[in-house]
Amino acid sequence: MPIRLIALDIDGTLLDSRHQVPEGNRAAIAEAVARGFEVAFVTGRRFDFALPIIELVTGAPPAFPVTMIVNNGALVKSNDGATHLRQLLPRATARRLLLHTPGYRDGAMVMFDRPRENQVLLERIPWDDPARKGYFERNLPYLAEMAPLEDCLTEDPIQVMFTGGTQRMRGLLDDLRLLPWAGDFSCALTEYEARDFSLVDVLRPGCSKGSTLAEWTRRRGWTRDNVLAIGDNWNDREMLEFAGTPVVMGNAVPALKELGWPVTAGNDECGVAQAIERFAFDGRRSV
Numbered sequence: 001m002p003i004r005l006i007a008l009d010i011d012g013t014l015l016d017s018r019h020q021v022p023e024g025n026r027a028a029i030a031e032a033v034a035r036g037f038e039v040a041f042v043t044g045r046r047f048d049f050a051l052p053i054i055e056l057v058t059g060a061p062p063a064f065p066v067t068m069i070v071n072n073g074a075l076v077k078s079n080d081g082a083t084h085l086r087q088l089l090p091r092a093t094a095r096r097l098l099l100h101t102p103g104y105r106d107g108a109m110v111m112f113d114r115p116r117e118n119q120v121l122l123e124r125i126p127w128d129d130p131a132r133k134g135y136f137e138r139n140l141p142y143l144a145e146m147a148p149l150e151d152c153l154t155e156d157p158i159q160v161m162f163t164g165g166t167q168r169m170r171g172l173l174d175d176l177r178l179l180p181w182a183g184d185f186s187c188a189l190t191e192y193e194a195r196d197f198s199l200v201d202v203l204r205p206g207c208s209k210g211s212t213l214a215e216w217t218r219r220r221g222w223t224r225d226n227v228l229a230i231g232d233n234w235n236d237r238e239m240l241e242f243a244g245t246p247v248v249m250g251n252a253v254p255a256l257k258e259l260g261w262p263v264t265a266g267n268d269e270c271g272v273a274q275a276i277e278r279f280a281f282d283g284r285r286s287v
Helices: 010-014 023-034 047-058 091-100 102-107 133-138 166-177 209-219 234-242 254-258 271-280
Strands: 005-008 038-042 067-070 075-078 083-086 108-111 120-122 143-145 159-164 186-192 197-203 227-231 245-248
Touching: 005 010, 005 023, 005 271, 010 047, 010 271, 023 038, 023 047, 023 271, 038 047, 038 209, 047 067, 067 209, 083 209, 091 102, 091 108, 091 159, 102 108, 102 159, 159 166, 166 186, 166 197, 186 234, 209 227, 209 234, 227 234, 227 271, 234 245, 234 254, 245 271
Parallel strands: 005 038, 005 227, 038 067, 120 143, 227 245
Antiparallel strands: 067 075, 075 083, 108 120, 108 159, 159 197, 186 197
């Protein structure tokens, strides 16, 4: 069946290693939209953290519409800010989780679906952490502090996020999966081993990039065979498993490249553009 929907991860996929959008990727996406494909950016980023990247592709104001599946599947929005799907984590589960993980409180953040202020709550913003300082600087208008952190749960959050070293976050993920009430939430892992930095997102049960992409595809009247998905990290796995045409980036985590899916070039070689040309355009670009 023909590809109708192109689902793209952002970090490590759309963006190169300098966190820029290569011109080849931008041109391929613009052409895909012009040809009638729907493009969905499927990311672990919040909407307001992802939008500046999307505007590098679409322009601002946008020259064309795209779909944004953000927060690892918890929200679906258009790039004009309209919300189409929302899956929040029950606040009671979030509170229980924070109380169960006091040893990870230094790397914990609670995300809310709010217009601007108080979207991201931390117990204390660790400005001395070099791994996260850049994130804090770019997101300062959305950040707030509250101690103890569980007091911020006056409404259902989007997610609880933990950050830290790779091995530490793997240990946290193992601990969470062994909880007797692990069925009350789902987890998404994103790893950057070269930087020894990882993220564990705790979401509503059953929520993932893959499950939300499947629901969005159903709402659009298509099937998985109509979907091309491109990703590079563990949180992309369910998205890739759902897609009829899954493609793994050349710079992906090694184990992801061993699952038998086609591998495109790396993010510094316009791997997204190459995959779109090969699998959506059948190797033919317009002139």
